[in-house]
Amino acid sequence: MKYLMLIYGNEEIWSSLPGDELSALIGEVDAFNDALRASGELVDSQGLxxxxxxxxMPGDTPVVTDGPYLExxxxxxxxxxxxVDGAERAREIxxxxxxxxxxPGTGGGLEVWPLMSGNGDEL
Incomplete structure (x- = not known):
């Protein structure tokens, strides 16, 4: 089953990290992605x-505003x-x-969303 993992962060906090700490974090995330890629479990990974x-659609016409959805x-x-094989493996990842x-205190989090297959049997 496929799972979407949304990575949340606080732009102000991340921008204030010292260069060496940010480089270390990027290196850890790259290694994390490489391990998932090597296991065949990583389907896609992109920054936004x-x-x-x-x-x-507040009325009859779609309205486009700056996002995200909420302040x-x-x-x-x-x-x-x-x-992956199931929800437990997705949680482990x-x-x-x-x-x-x-x-600690850098903010952020991760949401895990099971993705529907083509037929929607998960509902």
Whole structure:
């Protein structure tokens, strides 16, 4: 089953990290991605360019506004998709994401979303 993992962060906090700490974190994330790629579990991994747009239908016409959906100090900064045997493996991967452990108080988190297959049997 495939899972989307959304990586949340706080732009102000990440921008304030000293260069050597940021380089160390990037190295850990690269190694994390390489290990998942080598295991055949990594489907895709991309950073997102700030900022998103939000499209809503408050009346009869779609309205496009700056995103993300809500005012927040954290935003989705990247994602990866894994294809694994089940939810427990997806949780294991999510718990091992390097940025979660990097520097207490740096903010951020990770959401795990099971992806529907073509027929939607998961519902």
């Amino acid at each position: 360019v700030p900022r998103a747009w939000s499209v809503r 927040a100090k954290e935003y989705v900064g990247s994602y990866f998709v894994v294809d 999510a718990r091992s994401y390097p940025a979660l452990r990097f520097g």
